[in-house]
Amino acid sequence: MNAFTREDLSVMQAWPLERKIQVTQARIMEWYFHYGGNVAVSFSGGKDSTVLLDLARRAFPNIPAVYVDTGLEYPEIRAFVKAVPNVTWLRPEMPFPKVIEQYGYPVVSKDVANRIYYARRGSEWAIRHLNGQNRDGTPSRYNERYMKWRYLLGAPFPISEYCCTVMKKRPLHRFVKEMGAMPIIGTMACESARRQSAYLITGCNAFQKKEPSSQPLSFWLEQDVLRYLQLTGLPYSPIYGEITEDGGRLVTTGAHRTGCMFCMFGVHLEKGQNRFQRMALSHPVQYDYCIGKLGCGRVLDYIHVPYAA
Incomplete structure (x- = not known):
């Protein structure tokens, strides 16, 4: 039986930010005390996990964070993570070129x-x-x-969803197994149908899963994250630019999403300049490597997605 219904989630997503902050910190504290403080925040350097880490450290200043250095992050993200204290860097066992060769493109x-x-x-x-x-x-x-x-x-190239598993999930799972520190993750239900379904089943703190994890931002929306950053003045990666208002909504003047630079999941849905067209202008060295050497150009051609600036 699910912990919540879609209607429950809709109600929580409509809560004011102040209530979301209170409930999220309550979930973090519940997780922390359940495992005797042996927990760690999964920190990607993106805006969502930046907010999560701040909320966690407001309650527990010494709570550790872990960052998976896949080699696929924007340089601005890596530089930002380096400036954050008490972060353990993890690395995948397999580089991205080997992942796409063995498993396939995302x-x-x-x-x-x-x-x-x-x-x-x-x-x-x-x-x-x-x-x-x-x-x-x-x-x-x-x-x-x-x-x-x-x-x-x-398609004349391999395709799979395993990139994230190999590059991000396995290093974190290995860390959890070796250190016993139970992860707190900054994902939100609004990001995908998968994440919504997972939240409806377990709620924020999935104690009963085979691999327990906490997702205390699950009922937040992107607008909440941007509002939190704006209200608190919390430092975040400069890759996002400034937070401004457009038509009554908060937007970033820089990148709208970060994650792995070369990921093609969802690019076909992007309106206006897509992530690769923007990369051609902002990060030409990484763009040339991605489109040419990694072969992402032929993949984007095959699914009819433009990538030239």
Whole structure:
């Protein structure tokens, strides 16, 4: 049985920021005391985890943080993380070029890439989903969303969702196993259907999961994160630029998202200049490496996404 309904989540997402701060810190404290203080904040250097780390350290100033240095982050993110005290740097066992060679490129979304990966290996459920069918072969309103990506089965390059698992999740899991420090993560339910579903099942503190984790910002929205940064004056990575208002909403004048520079998940949905077109102007060295040497250009061509500035 789920801990929450979608209606519950909608109500919480509409709470004022002050209440969200109180509830989030309560969840952090619950997690901290449950594990006797042996916890750590997963810190990416992005705006969401910057807010999370600040909330955690307002309650527990000495709480440690861990950063996974994949080599794929913006230089401004890495420089910002270096300036934050008490952060342990972790590294993946496999570099990104090897990951895409062995597993595949991160294309479209984790769900789509997952189905392409397994359908190519003969998985019946993955093939069925790409055909828009239920288990019994009847049309599926849920699975029909995958049908338009069926053509990727013939793509002349490997595709999978494993990049994040290999580059980010495994180093963090290894740290948790070795140190016993239970992770606090800055993900939000509004970011994807996967994260929303996970939150509805467990709530913020997933004590009962095989690999327990806390996501105390789950019911926050991006506007809450920007408002928190604006109100507190908390330092954040300069990659985002200034926080300004546009049509009644807060926006950043720089990057809208950070994460891995070369990730292609969701790029087809971006309006105006997409992340690669902006990278061509702001980080030309990384752009040339990504588009040319890593082969992301041919992948973007295949899914009809422009990348020239």
